[in-house]
Amino acid sequence: MRTGADSAMVPVPAGSVVLRDRRSRRSWAVGVAAHQMSAHPVTQAQYAQVTGERPSTARGDRLPVEGVSWWDAVRFCQALSQQEQLVPAYRLDPDGEGIEWDASADGYRLPTEAEWEHACRAGTGAARYGELDDVAWYRGNSEGRLHSVGGKQPNAWGLFDMLGNVWEWCWDVYDAEVYGTYRVLRGGGWFDEHWSCRASVRRRSHPTFRIDDVGFRVARSVSQ
Template identity: 80%
Template sequence: MISVPAGQVTLSDRRTRRSWPVEVAAHELAAFPVTQEQYAQVTGERPSSAHGDRLPVEGVSWLDAVRFCNALSLREGLTPAYLLGSDEGAEWDASADGYRLPTEAEWEHACRAGTAGARYGPLDEIAWHGGNGSGRIHDVGGKRPNAWGLHDMIGNVWEWCWDLYDPEVYGTYRVLRGGGWFDEHWSCRASVRRRSHPTFRIDDVGFRVARSLAPART
């Protein structure tokens, strides 16, 4: 896990041409997307269509991702962050010390790592994408990390975030970030937002885990 400092990020949406600033608290974020080996160790399952321990797990829904977060928390003796119901959502206990999905503001703030451009480095140096990925997924950590030590924030797999995309228009659809191994360069940028149903599974979507930091004692 990487310690991500507090800061502010401005989110934007091309569809609505809207932008909005968000304050981001310090938190921890995994240096890599969850791998197939990690997912199997926690869940006993290997849902991915490609196979390899160091490949990012893919073919996982948003609901699969939040269930993994809870299972990993219990495995490590932490309080699960999510209360899961029988529908397509979950309640987040913000006081829990367990693993969770990053918010999209946390994700973009961590991805940018203090930079302001479309990406935190030259695309081919930092990401597997449609132009250099040979039509397949790749092991995590094969490209240069950003300044805060986070790998594969752009490219390889899209990553589920906690947030609803636009509940008034898209209901329960959740946010995806980062671009994937099949995407063209314009989709592999720090600001790009994609959406999908929380039960959706496909071979270029995975996730990474986050943790809130305990409040400082006074």
């Protein structure tokens, strides 16, 4: 991703992860292929460079973009892929309401929640990849506001802000039978208590929802 300084894509090795849903008490194992993930959430400067828009409530080039819906994040991925002459990962219906993921495409996309959790854990089985105050901005240390990306310690694979700062949209539908089109959010945010900032915590929201503690990061598939 070449949309500004410190915007490298980080290689994430193949592996597997067990996802758990506290509400339904289900757990299920998912294999994860090798892929790339952005080192930190998309910043306001990056979002503006690609889309020409600055939707965030707080303002700062190095702050994570927030106030973006799942659909906004998808459109960013499409625009960035086209900007870098990559094959877009998504096929959108003309009405803008339907979407398909082309798994063979080399363009930018949202991570699946299995990819996200696998990347967050970075080869460990722990709920966090370090002491919370060292790796995340959350209610206990954020002073009630967003912080610039990369200000806390990364995990072992070089990924920053996987926990805290902003929740991150993932590709997956949360539970279609119960919540319809609601999509998965991961990671916890600057306003959350410590228990929300764990690798396994799942949140859900409507794909049109926008709020000041939700952002996203991008991923890319790699050739096998």
